[in-house]
Amino acid sequence: MDSYVSFSPRISAPLFTVATSSFLVLAYNQAFWERFLQAIGGVSLANLPLLAATFALLVLVFNACLSLVNFKPVIKPVVMVLLVMTSAAAFFMDQYGIQIDKAMVQNVVETDTREAGELLSVRMVSTIVFLGIVPALLVARLQLIYKGGPGRRILLNGGMVLGSLALAAAILMLFFKSYAPTFREHRELRFLLTPTNYIQAVNGFIKQKLARPTVVAPLGRDAARGVTWAGQQRRTVTVVVVGETARSMNFSLNGYPRVTNPRLAQRTDLINFNNVSSCGTATAVSLPCVFSSLGRENYSDGKAQSQEGLLDVLRHAGLDVMWIDNNSGCKGACARVGYEDISQPVAGDPLCNADECYDEKLLQSLPERIRNAKNDLVIVLHQKGSHGPAYWKRYPAAFGQFGPVCQTNDLEKCSREQIMAAYDNTILYTDYVLDKAIGILQQVGAEAKVDTALMYFSDHGESLGEKNMYLHGAPYIISPPEQRSVPLMLWMSGQYADRFKINRECVAARAGQPFSHDNVFHSVLGMLDISTAVYNPALDLFNACTHG
Ligand SMILES: [Zn+2]
Numbered sequence: 001m002d003s004y005v006s007f008s009p010r011i012s013a014p015l016f017t018v019a020t021s022s023f024l025v026l027a028y029n030q031a032f033w034e035r036f037l038q039a040i041g042g043v044s045l046a047n048l049p050l051l052a053a054t055f056a057l058l059v060l061v062f063n064a065c066l067s068l069v070n071f072k073p074v075i076k077p078v079v080m081v082l083l084v085m086t087s088a089a090a091f092f093m094d095q096y097g098i099q100i101d102k103a104m105v106q107n108v109v110e111t112d113t114r115e116a117g118e119l120l121s122v123r124m125v126s127t128i129v130f131l132g133i134v135p136a137l138l139v140a141r142l143q144l145i146y147k148g149g150p151g152r153r154i155l156l157n158g159g160m161v162l163g164s165l166a167l168a169a170a171i172l173m174l175f176f177k178s179y180a181p182t183f184r185e186h187r188e189l190r191f192l193l194t195p196t197n198y199i200q201a202v203n204g205f206i207k208q209k210l211a212r213p214t215v216v217a218p219l220g221r222d223a224a225r226g227v228t229w230a231g232q233q234r235r236t237v238t239v240v241v242v243g244e245t246a247r248s249m250n251f252s253l254n255g256y257p258r259v260t261n262p263r264l265a266q267r268t269d270l271i272n273f274n275n276v277s278s279c280g281t282a283t284a285v286s287l288p289c290v291f292s293s294l295g296r297e298n299y300s301d302g303k304a305q306s307q308e309g310l311l312d313v314l315r316h317a318g319l320d321v322m323w324i325d326n327n328s329g330c331k332g333a334c335a336r337v338g339y340e341d342i343s344q345p346v347a348g349d350p351l352c353n354a355d356e357c358y359d360e361k362l363l364q365s366l367p368e369r370i371r372n373a374k375n376d377l378v379i380v381l382h383q384k385g386s387h388g389p390a391y392w393k394r395y396p397a398a399f400g401q402f403g404p405v406c407q408t409n410d411l412e413k414c415s416r417e418q419i420m421a422a423y424d425n426t427i428l429y430t431d432y433v434l435d436k437a438i439g440i441l442q443q444v445g446a447e448a449k450v451d452t453a454l455m456y457f458s459d460h461g462e463s464l465g466e467k468n469m470y471l472h473g474a475p476y477i478i479s480p481p482e483q484r485s486v487p488l489m490l491w492m493s494g495q496y497a498d499r500f501k502i503n504r505e506c507v508a509a510r511a512g513q514p515f516s517h518d519n520v521f522h523s524v525l526g527m528l529d530i531s532t533a534v535y536n537p538a539l540d541l542f543n544a545c546t547h548g
Helices: 013-027 030-040 045-068 072-096 102-110 113-119 122-141 150-174 176-185 196-210 283-290 301-305 310-316 359-363 366-372 416-448 494-499 504-508 518-527
Strands: 010-012 143-145 235-243 271-277 320-325 338-341 377-382 450-458 485-492
Touching: 010 013, 013 045, 013 072, 013 122, 013 143, 013 150, 030 045, 030 072, 030 176, 045 072, 045 150, 072 122, 072 143, 072 196, 102 196, 150 176, 235 366, 235 416, 235 518, 271 504, 283 301, 310 320, 310 377, 310 518, 359 377, 359 416, 366 377, 366 416, 366 450, 416 450, 416 485, 450 494, 450 518, 485 494
Parallel strands: 010 143, 235 377, 235 450, 320 338, 320 377
Antiparallel strands: 271 485, 450 485
16 A cells, blocks of 8 residues: 555654654653652642753753664664653553662562463453554654764764763752652652653562672771770770751851850860761761761772671670660661661650651660769660751741741742741751750760760751752762761760870860861761771871870
């Protein structure tokens, strides 16, 4: 049939990828758009620019990916497979309300044929035929026009990739204030956006299947207590407070004009390091990194998970270690030590609200632990701290000193001043929690004849509208200082400093020097006078200030 054979429309190759990208974003992403609209508060005139921008952003990102493979023998088969697979993904998301992630791929792979047969339905077949196979056959008939030779094509594709990504980045920056909280609070959105969801999920599933079980290599098995321990009768309790999302520039101790540290400022024996940078810009990086011996340059998630860390070395030296968590876990840092999660709210508990507990709850068991410790003890307290975007939920009403505050996750609805005020209240509350912790260590330590100390640092900082950025998690090399500069403080009872022969004036004199999370591992060992081959004195904050 002549008329059939002649159905073979011509389209320029770059236009083809743009058209395909637009089709992918519009035809298969009903579930994504529904959830996205919910997250931003529905369709309204005010939301139109955000919706248009999001559509353009997705088309540009998809187009950048497709442009990478926009070569004659490759692009049509790739797009055809993509259309059929994506139609199936869209069917399952819409029909069963599922999100596609690694676990879902595992389900599918492990489903037997009988179960799979039950899923087959007329609707499924018709969706895949009309939304997948028919468009794929249309693509098969298309004649793509490529201009010039291979060299020019590579150049043109490269230009499309870079141009699309540059435009996408511009849109992202322009609407960052909306995107940051939306995608943080609605993580499910990335499991609803197709075809990226199943490509990521299959990739993750294969990686997981291929990964060898993690064997944890020992670290510092030679750890032993140094000479200052000899002949000591008194026990020690060392508290390490891991802050969350606290950035150093909003601490009045570091020169912030608002008085966010009224209590700690009264403590003349507190040593405040004011020039400290974090290992990462997100908890999932900083936390395993700071407790590992790797340091930022050598850190990788895999290395940290397959090697013991600081808390293990302390254990090898014979100390007891306990991790108490009011956040979302220790990301592997506490894998082989005692662990207690206090983050789940208890009805009627004044230290909790309906959704979560305030950080003061971390201190509830502290007096008892100091009194009852049979052995030298290191306690890590992992705060909820200043975790955003719901800063106003992180502190009890009495600490709402700065305001008016932003009381919605939709940062777009708040001024920078309101966001900053809520954030500053979280720092004011952390000031209270740390001061109270030191008070307990001081008082109960004296009563129970236990030598006590506290180290505090935050995992990473936070952007609060500088350069139009919010929250954290920017790639480290381009991350702004707001996300990287963290507080680090140290308090020791007089007896603690004396027994470990730590010269506090000497340490305080170093407080303005540049330090980083890399120093924490070696400083905790140095402070507790633990000798091991993995200890590096050059990274110890106390080096040259200890042991007489
Ligand atoms: Zn964090």
